[in-house]
Amino acid sequence: MTQPAVTFQIKQLEEHFDTRLLDRGHGKITLTAAGELVLAYAERILGLSAELDSRVSELTDELAGQLRIGTSTTIAAYWLPQVLESFKRRYPGVLPRVVVGTSKLTEDRVAARDLDLGLIEIATEQPSIERRSAARDDLLVICSPDHPLAKFKELTARDLVGHPFIDRDPGNGIRQIADEFFEAAGIAGSQITLCAELGSLAAVKQLAAAGLGFAIASGRAIRRDVEEGRLVAIPLQPRLHTPLEVILPRDKFRSRLINAFADHVCEEFSRIAAEQDED
Structure with a gap:
């Protein structure tokens, strides 16, 4: 809807209820007490409408x-x-x-x-x-075949200290599990050499394959890269999984x-x- 159309609809609602629904001032708009009440009922009405659609469609068994x-x-x-x-x-x-x-x-x-x-x-x-x-999915250390960690059969948290770490972005589930893995080993965040924080797994794998650092990634997500020789995957000790x-x-x-x-x-x-x- 265009802005004038939205304004018109709100004006009609306010005329219908004979009260202001919005407070306008100081460069912002907030709901009045009546506006809060109308919003709550509107959400319930929309929810019931969606429920009705679902209930009727289920009668067709499709x-x-x-x-x-x-x-x-x-x-x-x-x-x-x-x-x-x-x-x-x-x-x-x-x-x-x-x-x-x-x-x-x-x-x-x-x-x-x-x-x-x-x-x-x-x-x-x-x-x-x-x-x-x-x-659940296995979490593995990934790095380039030429990286110093690539020669290990398994790696502890202590083995990773001092090597540049390619981390995921805040809020990422795998980042949280990795943080807990290091904390359980008594390793503080200040002891980890952070190389980058990336929101894209593709970018994580690219930097790791280029030899800029190691990362911790989903086993399923790196299978093809390992098979094609771009990355090496090493299990962690103790084993690490993501639910x-x-x-x-x-x-x-x-x-x-x-x-x-x-x-x-x-x-x-x-x-x-x-x-x-x-x-």
Whole structure:
């Protein structure tokens, strides 16, 4: 909508309720007490409308409609495509809308009901979130074949001190697990030689392959790079894993479509992880 159209709609609402819904002044707009009340009821009305659409569509026994999915970058690139392909083949009328961000951002958006569900590496204990453990992925040190760490069969946190570290961006699930790995070994952040903080896994792998430092990455995400000789992957001691979790808003109406997709993700992630272990 254009700005004049928005202004007109608000004016009509204020005339209908015979009260101001917005306070305008000092370069900002805020809701009045009446505006807050109208907003709360509007959100409930929209929620009931969506629930009605889902309930009616379920009577046809055909899963269809929009599915708002949030996901971390690693899952989006290396896990989700296979899951979406198999789900779309089964239910072609489903329209997935995928939003990619950090695990923290995805969790916050699910908690705020902006997304139907999220697929992330690690969730916090937010009371408004329901968590389902789907599978787990190995975390490995990656570096170029010429890097001094490449000769090791396994690496402890102490072995990594002094080597430039290519870290992920704040809010990334794998970054959180890596931080906890170093902390458990008694290594402070000041002892880690930080090389870069990157939000893109592709950029992390590029810098590691160029010999600028080591990184900690998902085993599934670096398989092809290792097979083609661009990177070396070394297990950590103790072994490090990242959980793959499905998160949903707690105490929210959940359509059969959302439940079916959440179940499908858990099944597919488990199957893919089992195949990876066999390889």
